[in-house]
Amino acid sequence: MPLKITDLRTVVVGSAPMTCPLIRIDTDQGIYGLGEVRDGASQTYALMLKSRLIGENPCDVDRLFRKIKQFGFHGRQAGGVCAVEMALWDIAGKACGVPVYRLLGGKFRDAIRIYADTDQSPDPKVTAQRLKARMEQGITFLKMDVGIGLLEGIPGAMTRPPGLTLRDAFQTQHMFTGIELTEKGIALLADYVAEVRQAVGMEIPLAADHFGHIGVNSCIRLGKALEPYNLAWLEDLIPWQYTDLWKRITDAVNLPTCTGEDIYLKESFIELCRSHAVDIIHPDLATAGGILETKKIGDAAQDYGVPMAMHFAGTPVACMASVHCAAATENFLALEHHSLDIPWWDGLVEGIEKPIVRDGFIRVPDAPGLGVTLNDEVVQIHRAEPNYFEPTPEWDRERSWDRLWS
Numbered sequence: 001m002p003l004k005i006t007d008l009r010t011v012v013v014g015s016a017p018m019t020c021p022l023i024r025i026d027t028d029q030g031i032y033g034l035g036e037v038r039d040g041a042s043q044t045y046a047l048m049l050k051s052r053l054i055g056e057n058p059c060d061v062d063r064l065f066r067k068i069k070q071f072g073f074h075g076r077q078a079g080g081v082c083a084v085e086m087a088l089w090d091i092a093g094k095a096c097g098v099p100v101y102r103l104l105g106g107k108f109r110d111a112i113r114i115y116a117d118t119d120q121s122p123d124p125k126v127t128a129q130r131l132k133a134r135m136e137q138g139i140t141f142l143k144m145d146v147g148i149g150l151l152e153g154i155p156g157a158m159t160r161p162p163g164l165t166l167r168d169a170f171q172t173q174h175m176f177t178g179i180e181l182t183e184k185g186i187a188l189l190a191d192y193v194a195e196v197r198q199a200v201g202m203e204i205p206l207a208a209d210h211f212g213h214i215g216v217n218s219c220i221r222l223g224k225a226l227e228p229y230n231l232a233w234l235e236d237l238i239p240w241q242y243t244d245l246w247k248r249i250t251d252a253v254n255l256p257t258c259t260g261e262d263i264y265l266k267e268s269f270i271e272l273c274r275s276h277a278v279d280i281i282h283p284d285l286a287t288a289g290g291i292l293e294t295k296k297i298g299d300a301a302q303d304y305g306v307p308m309a310m311h312f313a314g315t316p317v318a319c320m321a322s323v324h325c326a327a328a329t330e331n332f333l334a335l336e337h338h339s340l341d342i343p344w345w346d347g348l349v350e351g352i353e354k355p356i357v358r359d360g361f362i363r364v365p366d367a368p369g370l371g372v373t374l375n376d377e378v379v380q381i382h383r384a385e386p387n388y389f390e391p392t393p394e395w396d397r398e399r400s401w402d403r404l405w406s
Contacts, residue, residue, distance in 0.1 A: 002057045003095060004028045008050040008084075009389040010043040011379065013315055013348065018338070019384045020314045021046065021079075022374070025087040027058060031094050034370060035087030036318035037079035038286035045071075045080030051398040053084065058091040062292065069265070069289065070404055078264040078287045085290025086321040086370070093369035100321075100370055104295055104328035111361035112326045115141035115207065115309070115334040122150060124192045128199035131206075134340070138359035141205045141232070141334045144196060146189055148179070148212030157185035158214075166212070174213040174238045175245070181218040190225040197229040205232040205334075207258070216245050223253030233258035233280050233309075240268070246277035258282050261311035265289050266297045273304040280333065284311035285322045294322075298329035307331045313338035316349040316356060320370045327364040335362070347378040 007026040014020050021043035023035045037046055049068050056064055065085050072078035093100045101107045116134045121127045131142050149166060151157035160169070160179040169177040181189075193208070200206060208231050211222065219237040226234070233256040238245055240259040250257045256279035263269055264287060272278050281301050285294045298308040308331050312322050319337070326332045337357060339345040346356050349372040352365050365371025380388060 001029075003031065003059060003091070005053045005056050005058050007391070008047065008053060008395070009392055010046065011388050012043060012384040013379055013382055014039070014384055015382075018313060020318070021083070022315065022317055022379075023083045023087055024389055025053070025058060025084070025091060027091060031091055033058065033087035033090035033094070034317050034372070034374065035083035035085070035090070036286060036314055036321070037083045038076055038284065038318075039313050041076035041079035045077065046083045047080070047392060047395045048398070049080055049084055050392065050395040052402070054396060058088045059095055061085065061088040061092055064088060065290065065292070070402065072264050072289070074264045074268075075262045075287065078289065082286045082288070082290045085292070086285075086318065089291050089321070089324075090369040097368050099364075099366050099368060100291065100324040101327045101364060104292065104324065107327035107364055108330050108332070109327055109364070111363050112323045112332075113141060113334045113361055114139070114337040114357055115143055115205070116340055117143045117209070117336060117338055120145035120147060120150070120210070124195040125199075128196045131196065131200050135200065135204065137340070139340075140360040141207075142200065143207040143209060143232075143235075143336070145210040146193060146208045146226075147210045148181070148185070148214060150192060151181075151185045151188060154185070154188065156182055157188060158182060169213045172213060175215055175242070177213045177215075179212070179214050179218075181214055181222060186218075186222050186225045189222060193226055193229050193231070202230060207232040207235060209235040211237055216249060219249050220252045223249065223255055227254050231255050235259065235282065236261070240272070243271055243275050243277045246272065247275055250276070250278055256280050258309065260284075260288075262287060266293060266300055269297045270300050273301045273306045276304065276306075278306070280307050280309055282309050282311050284313075285325055286312075286314065286318050291321055291325045294325045295329050298325075298331055302331040307333045309333040310335045312336045316345065316352075316372055317370065317374075319356070319362070320349075320352070320365065320372050323362050323364055324370065344378060344382060347375055348382070349373065350375050
């Protein structure tokens with residue numbers, strides 16, 4: 001007898017600035033699936049989809065994704081669709097008795113390389129120490145922040161409209177802030193990176209992110225100044241939507257460029273790759289459309305010679321969804337991990353070997369579905385709201401004409 005979806009419930013885990021709603025999709029045969037709404041997004045994005053799912057066969061993953069994908073959009077608004085898609089794959093794998101990567105066509109690797117984002121310090125020596133500590137943990141791929149906040153209060157380091165604070169500037173798209181770096185500011189940021197690079201060595205990949213909301217010409221001039229330090233990539237220099245401007249930067253700078261964590265669905269990624277506007281794409285599975293859509297993104301990028309790194313910030317649920325996708329995608333490079341310093345992170349789930357990150361890699365689980373179950377006791381301790389998978393009958397029925405065509 002085919003499975004039928006009977007319920008969708010939620011719990012929110014974590015604390016500011018990173019809170020992650022988890023969802024559980026139940027079925028009439030006792031099999032359930034776990035998914036995760038991207039950090040910082042509302043669980044409502046998932047709950048509003050419940051009425052479109054009740055009574056459906058959860059193993060029809062692609063059909064159901066096509067039914068609900070119209071309710072996602074770029075950025076956090078895609079969180080509900082992606083969480084549901086993850087949970088459907090979890091159910092399908094459990095129903096078939098196989099891991100999710102097997103349903104995607106098998107795996108290209110047994111372990112997934114992770115890269116660690118690391119908090120920035122105004123002192124490059126402190127940042128270098130933090131990165132070296134990552135290396136001592138066994139991490140084999142590093143990332144640091146090189147923001148214009150490092151220049152705050154230094155006379156002559158940047159030009160900006162009087163009265164514009166960096167806090168206000170960060171609410172404005174990069175090209176429209178009026179902030180440009182001076183030669184002095186560029187030299188200071190380059191010296192910062194040089195000191196970090198000298199400490200960690202040239203052999204290990206080192207990416208850079210969070211440059212600040214500066215103009216395209218400043219991005220190019222800064223990128224050129226950072227070329228001697230052979231960075232793995234320069235991430236999100238400008239918003240992803242500006243394909244022509246990205247290509248202008250990429251063509252001018254002899255370092256890889258990278259963007260994509262806020263892009264929903266494959267079409268915009270394909271445009272970036274077709275134009276060779278960036279050197280590396282960087283989807284977040286919890287934004288991009290879920291497991292299968294992210295694999296499609298990677299496969300499409302491979303056709304244009306573009307590798308795929310993956311952004312991730314959340315609980316082990318979305319992490320394992322990303323691991324299965326990365327295992328099944330040939331041009332995968334490395335998966336971000338934001339929670340290496342959270343002592344209770346591993347304890348949120350059971351069914352997988354611990355520590356989850358070992359010597360800079362995560363082993364691909366062979367248990368059915370995503371390969372993990374929640375440790376209810378630990379999740380209860382670290383929930384951000386009182387609710388813990390309580391019934392949600394108020395979302396059972398929603399009258400709406402959803403069809404996009406006549």
